[in-house]
Amino acid sequence: MIRVGIAGAAGYTAGELIRILVNHPAVELRYLQSESHREEPIGRVHRDLLYSKQVFTDLDFDDIDVLFLCMGHGVSARFLSENKIPPSVRVIDLSNDFRLRASAGNFVYGLPELNKDKIMECQRVANPGCFATAIELALLPFAKSGLLTDRITVFGITGSTGAGQRPTEETHYSNRAQNLSVYKVFTHQHLGEIRETLQEAGAKTEPDIAFVPVRGCHTRGIMVNVVFQSKATLEELTTLYKTYYEQHPFVLMSDEPVSLKQVVNTNYCFIHPDKEGDNVLVTSMIDNLIKGASGQAVQNMNLMFGLDEMTGLRLKANYF
Incomplete structure (x- = not known):
């Protein structure tokens, strides 16, 4: 034992x-x-x-x-x-x-x-940090393949448990319930580890990540939406994901849009890629506490x- x-x-x-x-x-x-x-x-x-x-x-x-x-x-x-x-x-x-x-x-x-x-x-x-985990898992296959662009936009929403147990004005129920607010825009503490991780995975240069974190009105769970540009087809991007994560049981790619309820209280990360023109959207869902x-x-x-x-x-x- x-x-x-x-x-x-x-x-x-x-x-x-x-x-x-x-x-x-x-x-x-x-x-x-x-x-x-x-x-x-x-x-x-x-x-x-x-x-x-x-x-x-x-x-x-x-x-x-x-x-x-x-x-x-x-x-x-x-x-x-x-x-x-x-x-x-x-x-x-x-x-x-x-x-x-x-x-x-x-x-x-x-x-x-x-x-x-x-x-x-x-x-x-x-x-790793919670936001870092969700964002890194969304981007690792692209970093390794060399397809990751220098400019990445991330919009992420996290539950109130991400702020810890000690009550604050921002986590007080009357402020958090039925409310959304941004914080640490472009300066979140997880950005450093995300940049280092993507470079270690194979990114050609240190990516410029415009990250907008949002306080959600739920207690647990993170949704991140990552946007960047690529000439690769959706089928090629999907194959990259499935190939990269085939030996990693906790990361699952879905052909359909994903939601927080699918991952809350689990150790899974569910990912869904989408594409329109050259714009790529990758949605990544995890439970921030697990x-x-x-x-x-x-x-x-x-x-x-x-x-x-x-x-x-x-x-x-x-x-x-």
Whole structure:
């Protein structure tokens, strides 16, 4: 059994991680650490776990095989510098502290659809961002084929859970419900990792990405619509997708338009390409908390420990 510890276990991503891991056939969930809820029952924070008798405790690094860091951006790096983690313990970080090459150190960027072989051999993984995952999966086949243009436009809508558990003016129900608003226009923090990933995949130059993120009035799920130009036919583009992802079980191309309900509560990414003239539209759908965070982290853990990457992640969407 893989002995698991979670640092920062009180937030949304940790809650989803716990939900997945309690049913994982190869995992023993040993330690759930939270500075603000130490010794409290986890069901007091994660209200869907009222039946659990587990409590938040300190971590024993000598008694785990893998450590998940579900901490705020900037906190993970400090946590690792302040704690001596045995070299044998694998680390999967869900913050943005180690995603960029300049700060990665010995972390591998944890997008299985790009770095599967590297993830299987590494000790530390930087889990991708949620918007980054949806956008990268929409564009990887084009980057690899050399068909990706320098100019890309992205319009993306995310659920309120993407802002984290702590209430803010922007996530307050009376502001978010029945409302849409843009934020971090052209400057979103995931743009750096998206550019680096597309170049690593084969993009000829660093793409100019005009990204407009939108706060949606739903709780979870990301829809991104990516637009660029190409002379390739729709049939050629479709073949590129199917060929690229045929060995990646969590990314599925649909011949028909896709919707959030098809992927929410799953680790899948559903993609639909369309074309009119030279304009290409790629729609990509994921659950921001699962494929965009905790599910992808478990997928990475599976690869690191030599398991089938789908283990514990065969989740069905709540379509109705």
